[in-house]
Amino acid sequence: MKRIFAAAATAALLSAGAAHADHHGGKDKSASMEEKQNIVDTAAATGQFETLLAAAQAAGLAETLATGGPFTVFAPTDEAFAALPDGTVEDLLKPENQDQLQSILLLHVVDGKTWSKDLDGQELTVTAKNGGDLMIDGTDGVTVNGIDVVKADVKASNGVIHVIDEVILP
Template sequence: MKRRSALKALAAFGAVAALSACATTPRSPDIVDIAAGNDDFSTLVAAVGAAGLAETLKGDGPFTVFAPTNEAFAALPAGTVENLLKPENKDQLVAVLTYHVVAGNYPASSLAGKRGALTTVNGKNIHVDGRNGVKVNSSNVTAADIRASNGVIHVIDKVLLP
């Protein structure tokens, strides 16, 4: 009887230890986690939240995100960001943000030296020119290959408009 109780206790301890190990194992940051952890993306993070896209961008992916910085958003005509963030303009905001996302994993090495188009999540193409640095439409990739658990982020210096 004592042996059976001891085995049950050990089994229970093993299950608790396994659950504890799972609970304390850190998961790799996803695209949203990385953007939220970088002050240069606070406008992008606010827009993703307002558009209701955070859960999507936390999904399995993989995604390639061409992420405009706060400076890129600030370069838009006065009032543009504030207007896009209004609840009545959510569809327009979603269209702009999904124009920055491509399904699939496209590291800089797959873009360098090439020209072509990638279809964005919003269904429209962006034009990529990797012959002299990497340009996406009229924006420049200023930092490439920020790895996330569900894809890759490339920092761009202009907001892409569909």
């Protein structure tokens, strides 16, 4: 099986903000500003990943996502978590369920930076950070385990985020 990914957990979209011109050369600083924010900072800046960030914190993974990498993260939105059965998120956030929460979050993360263009026309299986398999299909857009990537290639200093609209469950 072809393996191009495999590693840790969580988070999200480009930070909001307009591009600013450098007065000493007219260069656009927005790209360098984005690249300075790690995965956690990038996710926090959007306001769309509060549940994911709370889960990463509860699972003890936030620090790894902020300082480790590079990672490719398939990041579910707050709406994706809200679509889970009632009480699921609250139960997972309990300290006694930390191992289960870690496993679910790590299923959303693989090692390295993989851009959507790298997946174009491919169907492959990759290993997530929790050891589980992810089925990636790049033949018509990009899906992971049948879930659509709704926004791809969000840059962070320590990886790339692909936003998904469902939570991947084992």
